[in-house]
Amino acid sequence: MLADLVFWGLSVVAVVSGASVFRVDSMARATYALAVSFVAVGAALLLMRLDYLGLITVLMMVMEMAVMAVYMVMFMGMNPALMPMSMVHGKRAAVAAAVTVFVVLSGGALLVDWPARRGAPAPDTVAALGEALMGSKMLVMMAISPVMIATMVAGIAVAAPRGRYDRFGDDLRSPAADPQRGGVGR
Amino acid sequence: MTLDAVLVVAAALFAVGVYGALSQQVVVMVMMGLELMNNGVLLAAAAMWWFLAPDPTGQVLLLVVLAAMTVEMAMGFAVATLFHRERGSDMTDMAEDLAG
Numbered sequence: 001m002l003a004d005l006v007f008w009g010l011s012v013v014a015v016v017s018g019a020s021v022f023r024v025d026s027m028a029r030a031t032y033a034l035a036v037s038f039v040a041v042g043a044a045l046l047l048m049r050l051d052y053l054g055l056i057t058v059l060m061m062v063m064e065m066a067v068m069a070v071y072m073v074m075f076m077g078m079n080p081a082l083m084p085m086s087m088v089h090g091k092r093a094a095v096a097a098a099v100t101v102f103v104v105l106s107g108g109a110l111l112v113d114w115p116a117r118r119g120a121p122a123p124d125t126v127a128a129l130g131e132a133l134m135g136s137k138m139l140v141m142m143a144i145s146p147v148m149i150a151t152m153v154a155g156i157a158v159a160a161p162r163g164r165y166d167r168f169g170d171d172l173r174s175p176a177a178d179p180q181r182g183g184v185g186r
Numbered sequence: 187m188t189l190d191a192v193l194v195v196a197a198a199l200f201a202v203g204v205y206g207a208l209s210q211q212v213v214v215m216v217m218m219g220l221e222l223m224n225n226g227v228l229l230a231a232a233a234m235w236w237f238l239a240p241d242p243t244g245q246v247l248l249l250v251v252l253a254a255m256t257v258e259m260a261m262g263f264a265v266a267t268l269f270h271r272e273r274g275s276d277m278t279d280m281a282e283d284l285a286g
Contacts, residue, residue, distance in 0.1 A: 071214055158264040159263070
């Protein structure tokens with residue numbers, strides 16, 4: 001009973017704060033609203049005894065939203081807490097698509113005859129996850145790891161203002177064309 | 187707390203994310219919509235795990251969803267940075283030529 005109440009409370013917080021991301025008047029508040037939505041979902045995961053994943057969700061998303069707030073300030077070029085904004089296009093089509101998606105997904109959730117629960121959760125779900133990752137499911141981590149590394153390299157390659165091909169041209173042994181002399185390897 | 191209830195909440199989160207991803211003009215706000223969609227997927231997958239088959243395999247799948255979220259954000263921020271540098275804008279309407 002208590003778990004039900006907590007779940008519905010968290011659900012309302014998650015959905016309302018998620019919706020307010022696109023309704024509030026400032027980007028900073030939108031970022032905070034999204035962080036609140038993620039924290040509520042992370043807490044809901046804790047209710048389902050996903051201790052590690054719930055905690056990771058909360059920690060990761062709070063940090064991510066902090067980074068996002070910095071990006072807002074960088075790109076918007078204004079005080080993100082004070083500037084009212086409404087920058088949307090195709091609002092009607094977007095609302096129609098969102099309502100359709102909700103009706104289809106929730107209709108499926110309610111109409112499908114879900115099977116009974118198979119098995120029981122491990123007494124310590126965190127230890128079970130750790131043992132799975134270090135044992136039978138290690139291939140998953142081995143696949144995720146290079147993807148993460150590739151993301152870091154690709155992210156820097158895309159975002160860096162002047163890479164080595166900008167400095168040296170196609171022939172990486174030629175003298176660097178830098179706006180200022182000096183520096184490493186010049 | 188039942189599977190149906192959690193999935194309906196997850197559907198609501200996903201639908202709000204769809205609205206944001208389709209309607210917003212600012213690139214970072216579009217990314218917020220995508221994040222909300224991921225949020226709904228995360229909740230739905232967690233509910234499937236808890237109510238249908240609570241073995242470690244489902245937890246590993248959730249970890250993959252979380253990893254996908256981080257990759258999406260990292261590359262999204264990188265592209266937004268490049269876009270802002272090249273065109274001095276953060277609006278999707280200024281990048282219509284990227285539609286293909």
